[in-house]
Structures are given as C-alpha cells and as structure tokens.
Amino acid sequence: MKKFLIVGLGNIGEKYENTRHNVGFRIVDHFAKMETLNFETQKLGEIATYRLKGRTLIFLKPNTYMNLSGKAVLYWLTKEKIPIENLLVITDDLNLPFGSIRLKTKGSDGGHNGLNDIQNKLQTTTYNRFRFGISDAFSKGKQVDYVLGEWTSEEVEQLPERLDTSVALIKSFVLAGVQHTMNAFNGK
Template identity: 80%
Template sequence: MKKFLIVGLGNIGEKYANTRHNIGFKILDKLAQKEDLTFETQKLGDISTYKFKGRTFILLKPSTYMNLSGKAVLYWMTKEKIPIENLLIITDDLNLSFGNIRLKTKGSAGGHNGLKDIQDKLQTTNYNRFRFGISDEFTQGRQVDYVLGEWTDEEHSKLTERLDKSVELIKSFGTAGINNTMNSFNGK
C-alpha cells in the first residue's frame, strides 16, 4: 500500500485558527470533515489517517508552530517511512491571488519561514508543495498583520469552494501522481 504524508502548515491555538497563515490546517480540517475523520494529538502534531483507493494518507498538522515545522515533518516521514516524493506540504502564499492554487515539485522557501525550516531539516528544496494564494493586499510594513489576520467577508464567502478544490487536489496527488495533478489544478 502506498503511503503519503500530507502536511498542512499553520500555528496552533484559537487565536490563529481563522488566519490566512493557517490555510494548511484549514484544508486538512476540510478533508477530515468531508471524510468523517478525526485528528488525534500525537508527537509533534495532530494526526489523522485517511484511506482512499488503496492509498494511505497520513494527515499532519504540526504542533511546533509554523517556523519550526521541519522537526515534525522529518519525524513523521521517518516514523512512517514516507519517501520524499510522497510528501506534500500545504502552505499559504502571498505571491498568488486569493484562492489560486499552485503545485510544485521543488523551489525556494520564498521568504516563508515554515518552508525554510522544512528545507533545513530535510536538507533539500526538492519536495512537493501545494501553495494556496492569500494575495498581497497589505500596505508596506503590514505583512505580518495581514498574514496573521483573519479572512475578509469576501474571501470567506469564496473559501468553501476553494477548500473543496484543495481536497480534490490532495486525493489526486495520491492517486493520479504529481504531474497529472499539476496539469489538472495549477492556476485553477
């Protein structure tokens, strides 16, 4: 049976729950809701297991806070013997318009501290990442407030459809492969 580690990046705690930076958690929560899964607190994060079409998806919401996500990723990859090509990191991206989806097989951290820590712990930039656009609608010097801010009413009204699309992407990643998934979902 093929196993995949799907990591949604975010920060733990109620004060971060509905922030843009926590889109990784939100996407995994949507998948759990749709498939009637529950998360269990384990070492370095909340874990749920989803079986679909002969695949096992281990869903991880790290409890290390965003900037130290690499520790949890490395621990669970090692524990579950997940090859790096079966790893998918879900993160927010300021450089993409709201709700825009981009799947990549490698790349820089692009200033994202969670991705920097993952690259540091894995010692590579060659891992799959699912970037969810949060746009860059903030004034100079207000990036942290924006990223850690809550969704606007307009964004919130469009979020359900975008979350559903994100859940489809995760399933496709595990069943159709990275290249087919990139062709089907990038920019959509």
C-alpha cells in the first residue's frame, strides 16, 4: 500500500490557532473535518490517518513549533518508510495573493523558517510543498505581526471555499500525482 505524509505547518497553542501562519494546520484540520478524522497526539506531533483508494495518507501537525518542523517531518518519514516524493508540506506564503495556491516539487525556503528547517533536516530542497497565499498586505517592519495576525473578516468569508480547493488538491496529489496536480491547481 502506497503511503503519503501530508504535513500541515503551524504553531501549537490557542494563541496561534486563527493566524495566517497556521494555514497549514487549518487545511489539514479542514480535511479531517470533511472526512471525520481525529488527530491523536503522538511523537513530535498530532497524527491522523486516512485511506483513499488503496493509499494511506498520514497527516501530521508538528508540535515542535513552526521553526523546528523538520525534526517531526524526518521522524515520520523514517518511521513510516515513506519516500520523499510522497511528502507534501503545506505552508503559508507571503509572496502569493490571498487564497492562491502553488504546488512545487523543489525550490528555496523563500525565507520561511519552517521550510528552512525541513530543508536542513532532509538535506534537500527537492520535496513537494503546497504554498497557500496569505498576501503581503503589511507595512514595512510589520511582517511578523501580519503573519502571526488573524485573518480579516473578508478573508474569513473566502476561506471555506479555498479550504475545499486545498482538500481537492491533496486528494489529486495522492491519486493523480504531482505533475497533474500542478497543472490542474497552480494559480487557482
């Protein structure tokens, strides 16, 4: 049976729950809600498992805080013997307009500390990352406040549809592969 590790990046704790930086957690939580999955606390994170047409999806929300996500990702890839091409890391991206999505198979961390730690622990920049746009609508010097800030009421209104699209992207990644999924979803 083919296994996939789907990692939603975020920070643990109520303080961060509704922040832009936690959109990775939000997307995997939305998937879990749609499919009635429960996360359980395990080593280095919260884990939920889902079976889809002969494939096993292991969802991970690292409890190491965003900047140390690589430790949890490496542990679960190794423990479950999942090849790196079956890894999908979901994260926020300041360089994309709100709600836009981009799937990539490699690249730099783009200044994202969570991706930087994953890259360092995996010793490669070649792994699948699903970037969810949070836009860059902040004043000079206010990036941290913006990223760790809560969604605007307009964004909250548009979020459910974008979360549904994100779940469809994850299923496509698992069933149809990364190339097909990039063609079908990038820029949407």
